[in-house]
Amino acid sequence: MDLSYLLWxxxxxxxxxxxxxxxxxxxSELGEAVLPLLIACGIYWCLNKRAGLYLFFTCNVGDLINxxxxxxxxxxxPWIRDARITPVEGALEGATGYxxxxxxxxxxxxxxxxxxxxxxxxxxxxxxLIVLILLIMFSRNYLGVHTPQDVLAGAAAGLAALYxxxxxxxxxxxxxxxxxxxxxxxxxxxxxxxxxxxLKPYPLDYVDGVLLVDPVRMQPDTYSAAGxxxxxLIGWLWERRYxxxxxxxxxxxxxxxxxxGVAVLVILFFGARKGLIALLGRNWGSLLGxxxxxxxxxxxxxxxxxRVENRAGRKxxxxxxxx
Numbered sequence: 269m270d271l272s273y274l275l276w277x278x279x280x281x282x283x284x285x286x287x288x289x290x291x292x293x294x295x296s297e298l299g300e301a302v303l304p305l306l307i308a309c310g311i312y313w314c315l316n317k318r319a320g321l322y323l324f325f326t327c328n329v330g331d332l333i334n335x336x337x338x339x340x341x342x343x344x345x346p347w348i349r350d351a352r353i354t355p356v357e358g359a360l361e362g363a364t365g366y367x368x369x370x371x372x373x374x375x376x377x378x379x380x381x382x383x384x385x386x387x388x389x390x391x392x393x394x395x396x397l398i399v400l401i402l403l404i405m406f407s408r409n410y411l412g413v414h415t416p417q418d419v420l421a422g423a424a425a426g427l428a429a430l431y432x433x434x435x436x437x438x439x440x441x442x443x444x445x446x447x448x449x450x451x452x453x454x455x456x457x458x459x460x461x462x463x464x465x466x467l468k469p470y471p472l473d474y475v476d477g478v479l480l481v482d483p484v485r486m487q488p489d490t491y492s493a494a495g496x497x498x499x500x501l502i503g504w505l506w507e508r509r510y511x512x513x514x515x516x517x518x519x520x521x522x523x524x525x526x527x528x529g530v531a532v533l534v535i536l537f538f539g540a541r542k543g544l545i546a547l548l549g550r551n552w553g554s555l556l557g558x559x560x561x562x563x564x565x566x567x568x569x570x571x572x573x574x575r576v577e578n579r580a581g582r583k584x585x586x587x588x589x590x591x
Contacts, residue, residue, distance in 0.1 A: 270415040271350045277410050278353065286356075292407040293358045299372030299404040300362065304379030309529060309565050313573070314522040317515050319386040321504070322437060323379065324566060328496040330378035330429035332461060334371050335490030337425060339465045339483065343368035346415055348480055355412030363413035365486040370414045370422035376404040377426025385430060447508055451501045458494040458501075462555075465490045488554035495555035496562045503566030513570035521577060529569040536561040 281289065297303075304327050312320025345367045347353045355363065362372070384397040405423060408414035414422075440446045470483035507513065517525065540560060545553030 270417055271346060271353065273416060274346055274353055274409065274412055275350075278412060281356070281410070281412075288410070289356050289358070292410045293356065295403050296359060296362070296372060296407040296411060298400065299376045299379075299407075304375060305533075305565075306530065307379065307383070309533070310526055312515075312565070313525050313529060313570065314515055314517075316386070317513070321566075322386065322433065323382045324500055324562070325433040325437065326378040326382040326426075326429045327375065328493065328500050328562065329433055330374045330426050331371070331493040332458070332490070332497050333425045333429055334369055334374040334422060335493045336461050336465065337369055337421070338366045338371070339468070339470075339486060339490055341368045342366055342471050342481070342483070343418075344480060346412060353412055359411035359413045363411075365481055365489070367414060368418045368421060369425055370405070370408050370418040372408055373405045373414075373419040373422030374426040374429075376401045377423050378429050380404075381426060381430050385434070447505055451505050454501045455498060458498050461494050462491060466551075485550075488550045491551045492554040492558040495557070495559035498555075499559035499562035500566055502559075503563045503568070506567040507570060511567055511571045511574065513574045517577065525573045525577075528573070529565065532564060532569065533561050536564060 304323070308320050308323035308327060310320075311323060343366055345363065347355055380397045380401050384394045387393040387397065401423075405419040408419050409416060436450055440450045465487055471481075472483075473480045515522075537557075541553070541557030544557045547553060548556065
């Protein structure tokens with residue numbers, strides 16, 4: 269049934285002459301990691317600290333849940349299961365390795381669903397976000413890279429992250445010292461996930477002497493997700509106890525705050541990450557390469573811009589006093 273549905277969509281793509289392929293490729297890209305990260309940073313640094321933190325937690329924990337499930341189920345992509353399925357070529361770059369559950373669907377629910385949770389009371393915004401999530405999920409089917417089960421399971425993983433992180437953050441903030449428990453348990457679970465995906469057995473199926481999916485090449489994604497959660501937990505504790513920044517500021521101040529933070533994140537993501545992978549290998553390089561940007565975004569950048577802005581404010585006060 270699932271593959272028949274994809275074949276029907278494939279026939280529809282052919283009948284339309286590929287007219288909608290570009291649209292759904294763009295929609296699918298909205299479920300990639302970059303845009304949700306920028307949204308979380310903008311909200312966290314400039315608008316609503318608690319809402320931004322919630323997005324950081326839902327997105328990164330959702331990624332980790334998805335990665336562990338992917339390497340647990342080891343479900344092959346639709347075109348491996350049925351040679352008649354031909355996905356849209358432009359979607360193949362982001363559709364490597366195992367298929368179940370859909371990472372794009374998980375990211376869509378954790379990022380845009382997280383925004384919807386924070387937008388309660390604004391029905392128009394919530395409706396638009398839900399439509400966007402459904403479009404991203406459908407795009408993975410339309411492009412031929414995921415089955416309906418993949419996207420539904422991915423959405424379920426995202427919903428689990430939304431609920432779990434909401435409950436955990438409320439519990440952690442309700443009494444002193446609970447954040448240490450959350451961080452400790454979270455770090456232990458990250459370590460357990462790393463050990464699990466590193467040691468578990470994987471299927472090694474060959475066709476014409478070629479390995480269908482190399483599990484070793486799939487592991488860095490889960491190492492990366494675990495590293496991001498580790499950086500988030502450490503940064504969260506650091507910020508709560510020592511930084512305690514505020515989002516208040518002029519429009520110009522917030523724009524500078526955002527632009528400078530994104531510039532450093534670009535360097536960390538596209539420069540330092542490659543160097544770390546070359547130095548430490550794909551798994552541990554990916555872990556540290558994901559940990560550092562999140563740690564910077566959650567704690568280091570708020571510390572830096574708070575000090576710079578406070579210093580600028582004191583300088584302005586002295587100059588005003590002299591005048």
